[in-house]
Amino acid sequence: VNVGGVRVGGVAAGVKPGKEPDMAVIIADRAVPTAAVFTSSRSAAAPVVVSRAHVADGFIRAVVVNSGCANAGTGESGILDARRMAAAAAGAIGCSPDEVIVCSTGPIGPPLPMEAVMPGIGAAVTAATAAGWESAAAAIMTTDTHPKLVESTMTVDGGTVRTVGMAKGAGMVRPDMATMLAFLVTDALVEPSVLRRVLGEVVDRTFNSMNIDGCQSTNDTVVAMATGASSTEVPPDRLVGLLEGPATRLAEMIVRDAEGSTRLVTVRVVGAADAEQARHVGLAITDSDLVRASFHGGDPNWGRIFGAVGVSGLEFAQSSFAVAYEDTWIARDGRQVPFDRLGLRSRLVGDFQIDVVVGDGPGEARILSCDLSPDYVRFNAEPS
Amino acid sequence: VNVGGVRVGGVAAGVKPGKEPDMAVIIADRAVPTAAVFTSSRSAAAPVVVSRAHVADGFIRAVVVNSGCANAGTGESGILDARRMAAAAAGAIGCSPDEVIVCSTGPIGPPLPMEAVMPGIGAAVTAATAAGWESAAAAIMTTDTHPKLVESTMTVDGGTVRTVGMAKGAGMVRPDMATMLAFLVTDALVEPSVLRRVLGEVVDRTFNSMNIDGCQSTNDTVVAMATGASSTEVPPDRLVGLLEGPATRLAEMIVRDAEGSTRLVTVRVVGAADAEQARHVGLAITDSDLVRASFHGGDPNWGRIFGAVGVSGLEFAQSSFAVAYEDTWIARDGRQVPFDRLGLRSRLVGDFQIDVVVGDGPGEARILSCDLSPDYVRFNAEPS
Numbered sequence: 086v087n088v089g090g091v092r093v094g095g096v097a098a099g100v101k102p103g104k105e106p107d108m109a110v111i112i113a114d115r116a117v118p119t120a121a122v123f124t125s126s127r128s129a130a131a132p133v134v135v136s137r138a139h140v141a142d143g144f145i146r147a148v149v150v151n152s153g154c155a156n157a158g159t160g161e162s163g164i165l166d167a168r169r170m171a172a173a174a175a176g177a178i179g180c181s182p183d184e185v186i187v188c189s190t191g192p193i194g195p196p197l198p199m200e201a202v203m204p205g206i207g208a209a210v211t212a213a214t215a216a217g218w219e220s221a222a223a224a225i226m227t228t229d230t231h232p233k234l235v236e237s238t239m240t241v242d243g244g245t246v247r248t249v250g251m252a253k254g255a256g257m258v259r260p261d262m263a264t265m266l267a268f269l270v271t272d273a274l275v276e277p278s279v280l281r282r283v284l285g286e287v288v289d290r291t292f293n294s295m296n297i298d299g300c301q302s303t304n305d306t307v308v309a310m311a312t313g314a315s316s317t318e319v320p321p322d323r324l325v326g327l328l329e330g331p332a333t334r335l336a337e338m339i340v341r342d343a344e345g346s347t348r349l350v351t352v353r354v355v356g357a358a359d360a361e362q363a364r365h366v367g368l369a370i371t372d373s374d375l376v377r378a379s380f381h382g383g384d385p386n387w388g389r390i391f392g393a394v395g396v397s398g399l400e401f402a403q404s405s406f407a408v409a410y411e412d413t414w415i416a417r418d419g420r421q422v423p424f425d426r427l428g429l430r431s432r433l434v435g436d437f438q439i440d441v442v443v444g445d446g447p448g449e450a451r452i453l454s455c456d457l458s459p460d461y462v463r464f465n466a467e468p469s
Numbered sequence: 470v471n472v473g474g475v476r477v478g479g480v481a482a483g484v485k486p487g488k489e490p491d492m493a494v495i496i497a498d499r500a501v502p503t504a505a506v507f508t509s510s511r512s513a514a515a516p517v518v519v520s521r522a523h524v525a526d527g528f529i530r531a532v533v534v535n536s537g538c539a540n541a542g543t544g545e546s547g548i549l550d551a552r553r554m555a556a557a558a559a560g561a562i563g564c565s566p567d568e569v570i571v572c573s574t575g576p577i578g579p580p581l582p583m584e585a586v587m588p589g590i591g592a593a594v595t596a597a598t599a600a601g602w603e604s605a606a607a608a609i610m611t612t613d614t615h616p617k618l619v620e621s622t623m624t625v626d627g628g629t630v631r632t633v634g635m636a637k638g639a640g641m642v643r644p645d646m647a648t649m650l651a652f653l654v655t656d657a658l659v660e661p662s663v664l665r666r667v668l669g670e671v672v673d674r675t676f677n678s679m680n681i682d683g684c685q686s687t688n689d690t691v692v693a694m695a696t697g698a699s700s701t702e703v704p705p706d707r708l709v710g711l712l713e714g715p716a717t718r719l720a721e722m723i724v725r726d727a728e729g730s731t732r733l734v735t736v737r738v739v740g741a742a743d744a745e746q747a748r749h750v751g752l753a754i755t756d757s758d759l760v761r762a763s764f765h766g767g768d769p770n771w772g773r774i775f776g777a778v779g780v781s782g783l784e785f786a787q788s789s790f791a792v793a794y795e796d797t798w799i800a801r802d803g804r805q806v807p808f809d810r811l812g813l814r815s816r817l818v819g820d821f822q823i824d825v826v827v828g829d830g831p832g833e834a835r836i837l838s839c840d841l842s843p844d845y846v847r848f849n850a851e852p853s
Contacts, residue, residue, distance in 0.1 A: 128779025128787060158775045160788065160804035193772025194805045303776050374758060374841070375849055382850030388577025391542045392687050395512025403512060404544065420544035421578045430852060456850075457758070459843030465759055466766030466840075468814060 086218040086236050088249040089272040090114050090312025094213035095224025098205020100153035100191075100198055106224035108205040110174065111148040111268060112213050116184050117312045119145035120281035122288045124305035130157030131167040132187040133304060139171065139183045140308075143277025146184035148268060148308055149174040149206055150225050152253070156189040156197050157303035166197045173203050177210035188266050188306050190227055190253065222251040225266055228464075229253050233338040235331045244317025246273040250331035254297070254339030267292060267307045267335055269328055272314035283324045284309045291332035294364055295453040296371040297343040307332075340453045345461030350380045350454050351438040356405065357448035366443055367452035369397035377457035383433035385410040385426070390441060391419075399443060407442035470602040470620050472633040473656035474498050474696025478597035479608025482589020484537035484575075484582055490608035492589040494558065495532040495652060496597050500568050501696045503529035504665035506672045508689035514541030515551040516571040517688060523555065523567045524692075527661025530568035532652060532692055533558040533590055534609050536637070540573040540581050541687035550581045557587050561594035572650050572690050574611055574637065606635040609650055612848075613637050617722040619715045628701025630657040634715035638681070638723030651676060651691045651719055653712055656698040667708045668693045675716035678748055679837040680755040681727040691716075724837045729845030734764045734838050735822040740789065741832035750827055751836035753781035761841035767817035769794040771805070774825060783827060791826035 091113050098108035121140045123133045139145065149170055156163050171185040178185075189197065212220070222232035233252045238245055252267035269284075288307050309328060319327060340349055352370055357363035370376055373393040379386035387408040394401065403419035411432050415424045475497050482492035505524045507517045523529065533554055540547050555569040562569075573581065596604070606616035617636045622629055636651035672691050693712060703711060724733055736754055741747035754760055757777040763770035771792040778785065787803035795816050799808045 126776065126779035127783065127785060128775050128790075155772075158772050158787075158790075158800065158804055160802060163804070193776055194770075194800070196805075303779060374845075378846050378849035379852075381846065382852050384850070384852035386578075386852075388539075388542050391512050392510065392577055395510035395687060399511065401511060403542075406512075406542075416542065416578070418544060420542060420547070421580075457846055458850075459846045461758075462762050462765065462841055462843045462846055465762035466768070466842075468763075468766050468768035468770075 086234055086249055087215045088247045088270050089314025090117065091270050092213035092215055092217065093221045094209050094217040095220035096205060096208045096212050098151065098208065099201035100151050100205065106220060107151055107153045108209045109150045109221040109224035110209040110213050111221065111270065112178055112210065113146055113310060113312050116144040116146040117310050118143055118275055118277040118280050119308060119310045120277065120284040121186060122284060122307045124303060126303050128157065128303045130155055130189060130304045131159055131163035132156055132189045133306065134164060135167040135171060136186040136188065136306065139186055143281065144184065145186050145310060146180040147174055147178055148186040148188065150188040150266065151202060152190050152225050152227050154189060154191040154195055154197050155193045155304050157193040159196050162196065166199055169199065170202060170206060173206040174210065177207050186308055190225065190266055190304050193303055218249060218251060225253045227253060228344055229342055231342065233335055235334045237330050239327050241317050241319050241323055244315055246271060246315045246317050246319055246327065248327055248331050250335050252335040252339055254342060265292060265305050265339060269309040269331055270312065271327060272312045273317060273319040273327060274313040275311040275319055275324060279321050279324065280309055280311055283321060283328060287325060287328045287332050289364065291329060291336045294450060295336050295340050296368050297340060297455055336453055340455050343455045344464050345458040346455035347381065347458055348456055349436045350456065352441060352452045352454060353438065353449065354441045354443060355449040356442045356444040356446050358446045359448040360450055362399065363448040363450035366394060366397050366399050367450050369393055370441065371452055371454035374457055377454065381456035381458050383430060385415055385429050385433065387416045394443060401443045405442065405444045409440040411437050470618055470633055471599045472631045472654050473698025474501065475654050476597035476599055476601065477605045478593050478601040479604035480589060480592045480596050482535065482592065483585035484535050484589065490604060491535055491537045492593045493534045493605040493608035494593040494597050495605065495654065496562055496594065497530055497694060497696050500528040500530045501694050502527055502659055502661040502664050503692060503694045504661065504668040505570060505690060505692045506668060508687060510687050512541065512687045514539055514573060514688040515543055515547035516540055516573045517690065518548060519551040519555060520570040520572065520690065523570055527665065528568065529570050529694060530564040531558055531562055532570040532572065534572040534650065535586060536574050536609050536611050538573060538575040538579055538581050539577045539688050541577040543580050546580065550583055553583065554586060554590060557590040558594065561591045570692055574609065574650055574688055577687055602633060602635060609637045611637060612728055613726055615726065617719055619718045621714050623711050625701050625703050625707055628699055630655060630699045630701050630703055630711065632711055632715050634719050636719040636723055638726060649676060649689050649723060653693040653715055654696065655711060656696045657701060657703040657711060658697040659695040659703055659708060663705050663708065664693055664695055667705060667712060671709060671712045671716050673748065675713060675720045678834060679720050679724050680752050681724060681839055720837055724839050727839045728848050729842040730839035731765065731842055732840050733820045734840065736825060736836045736838060737822065737833065738825045738827060739833040740826045740828040740830050742830045743832040744834055746783065747832040747834035750778060750781050750783050751834050753777055754825065755836055755838035758841055761838065765840035765842050767814060769799055769813050769817065771800045778827060785827045789826065789828045793824040795821050
């Protein structure tokens, strides 16, 4: 895995109590067009506050990421720590601190152990190589069970463009937020303003269309860097596909690796006024503990979906409501229709798909979700 | 348990598959001042639609309730079934169908088994007596483990007023909704318009301030009837206390009997702009699976509360945020403060209380909630 124009690395800095890798860097050869989307939480973490300002001009030289501590709920000293991280990376690389994006992920509340963080940043910069993606993807993990790394190539006007993406997820994942971090690096030539617009569009359909536990996080960050190393210009319409492919695969990897989950459930909402409304309804459906518990049991419990849509804020006519599990319609016109319950249940043993009709509008959305399991609760009930 | 001016009863009609009681009636001697608060869900059940119209004039003669089927997600024929229930009760009692409130609770989707419902209503009316509250409270249960019945007396200007309340809860309880049903009958003399206003106020502070699973239901109904049998007039200011006492106790009984829960957790939010905003924030905190999972583990995980407040829609300053568990402050000024973690954990073994400060406004609210347990998930994953 590699993409032109960047060095990447991950090391164990000692932020986590064990000897696992916990510090990653992505270093471009020069400041390159970069766009980022951050959590909308009012409880946004310090690195989000700092990075939002740094990326505002559309150019970034490097990204530094620690796992093991979210640097969230840390007040003014947390902001200073995030700035010190940017300055340490800038010093080691030889650039300005405001050309560095800082990300942190882990428990909310504890302060960053700066005595481990500061030398760790230097070590990660030293370790960075063009082929370092695996070690970086490992270093950003928290409760993930495996690193999440994808690559893709696209031919544009005879030139070949490569894109690499990495992400981490696991819990507190219902982006708009979520301690979800994702990084996409392409060697395409792209204008910063175009990159920003396209990333927003792609994130809405990918990372912002997944829901593991309805819990939005303080640290969510998606970064897209375009190094231009391929010297191939990519027009906006092709750029959507360039970023959406890897983003879709990373989003699916995150949901598949959700804490305690045993299956991936895709909820397609159609008939809303627009895509944004459909996405909102799909997220409201998968926010419901009762709905996600029914996913765990493979139970085609459309009534719970009906209940969740009813309180989603959507103004819909009950008579326009319909639900299918795996293409078997079990509710139409707002009421149950006869269906082979045992036959359907026998097909809900692994991943499955649900279609939900909420009206006759053109808006549709696809939400990637998973089941709520006793293991999820057990895992998250454990005191830290 | 009894209160002047009503007969009450519960029987087994065969709506539930077993021989458990599943049909209850409350019959006043005449049409009496009655107020009701219903779910705000767009997926409101048929009995809610029918009853909302019947209670609009402020007078009701009787309430008929079945458990075992919610008559929700049943379309136009569900509305007809709810009307037939009202008509059957009216016929047996000798009143007009629009003097009857109809309630149903149970699974969403299946149609009411009218062949069991219709004779069951007649049997319940025949069985009703002044002392029938226990059998009625048993007949409205679904996954409740025990009936929920309270009584209170109040002396007003030398007269004594009695109030009886009964409720059911267990799951899908995050009112504004929730398949939560509660019935309060007082023998006080009250104007219908006063009863309506005071009930709304009391419900906001009691039934609408509890949260079991963040899942709002299609059938929530709270009914208050004032039979006047005591001939004691109760002024509005005393009426609040008259209804709030029993409502508070019923709400606590519902949360204590929540599916799979092992402890009651009280979340007090202070410093909001007003009580409504504080209640909203408290519900958002207890909506979070991660927060309720930490309740299960007795883990003072204030960071998850901070994260939940950040996405509640509240515009707050992080520096104004503070959290205490059992009066031990563990976060102030938006950051963690030193505290004896093991000592505090040792005090979080049973019920506990959390204080959350979100600003310096006068608004406060108290939310009754409980833990999210593996048993809750296991129970609700089971296909019906």
